[in-house]
Amino acid sequence: MNNNDILRRIRYTFDFSDSKMMELFASAGQQVTRAEVSDWLKKEDDPEVKELDDEHLAGFLNGLINDRRGKKEGPQPEPEKRLNNNIILRKLKIALNLKDEDMLDILALANFRLSKHELSAFFRNPNQSQYRQCKDQILRNFLHGMQLKYRGKDS
Incomplete structure (x- = not known):
């Protein structure tokens, strides 16, 4: 994307x-x-x-x-120079104060099924063996599910 x-x-x-x-x-x-x-x-x-x-x-x-x-105390985090889908997904998770179950529910709204283990792999350290790259399809479905949840089904 x-x-x-x-x-x-x-x-x-x-x-x-x-x-x-x-x-x-x-x-x-x-x-x-x-x-x-x-x-x-x-x-x-x-x-x-x-x-x-x-x-x-x-x-x-x-x-x-x-x-x-709300803003954090102290200096604001510097924006990343390079983004990937994993970072974007993490930032959306933080912004919307979502737990893993909430994220899975949002993906389900877009008729996309993912296990909790698959989801947690996106938030791991890239050097860890269980880390997985978030593909465009997953981010696209998450954004679509967000739209259904926050804007409504008739949008």
């Missing part, structure tokens, strides 16, 4: 306005303009679309965590 698609899906799920999107970026220390947000949210076939880099998506997800859970 590309970063722009992830940003679009999260915005749609929570019905964020452009102002709210800019506020989430700012919460993580990234100043972005309404034009930048607009360019990132355009469809892939639009000639005006701009690619959202990993660092900006990480900043947005950190801002979502701050918005949903």
